Amino acid sequence: MAPIKLDDRDIKILAILSREGRISKSDLAKRVNLSATPCWERLSRLEKAGIISGYRAEIELRHIAPQVSVFVMAELENHRAATFQAFEQAVDGYKEIISCWALGGGFDYLLHVITRDIDSYQQLIDDLLARPTGLARYFTYIVTKPVKHSAGFPFALLTGSDPETR
Structure with missing residues (x-):
């Protein structure tokens, strides 16, 4: 399976969702500078491609x-x-x-x-x-104590910069 081509907006969507899985679709669209419909289409494409495999809560x-x-x-x-x-x-x-x-x-x-x-x-x-x-x-x-647990993926490794600062 060939990797799907992601642009800056796709990566920004993924970065936001990796930290804020409960963000509303309209707020997500605003954060990535898109209207709701194109943002939802991108989200749907990412889900269908298997890049977004699920949404879940982190439980203490x-x-x-x-x-x-x-x-x-x-x-x-x-x-x-x-x-x-x-x-x-x-x-x-x-x-x-x-x-x-x-x-x-x-x-x-x-x-x-x-x-x-x-x-x-x-x-x-x-x-x-x-x-x-x-x-x-x-x-x-x-495990005697948790020291670090990051909800977000380090997208800067893929892109060379933080996608949320673009």
Whole structure:
């Protein structure tokens, strides 16, 4: 699939939405110097192209219930395609695993897990190890405090400047 050609207005729309997903379409149109209809058409094109894959709220779980956030480095028992597929299918079945990335280099996967407590995290790991997932070794890193979480994508990397200052 060839990458879609984006102009400065498209990038500005994406930059605004990455930080302000609830902005009204009319306010978005004003911010990018377009009337409502052309702005909505651009937005629709970006959605259909899969560049905008969804809209969601960021939830502060600590205000709702106790929880623990854990990063897990996972190593598989071998590097056969079937093993990677089995592991990825297994990971997809756990709602507590909120993100999983395949890695090149020393470890095979990085998982981000959020559970009630350490006991429920260990139950998840025990279950992964008991099933035919291909998991050979894992290394647990418990988050002690969040330091930085950016809602916005660094569009300056793509364009050489901040799209909101154009």
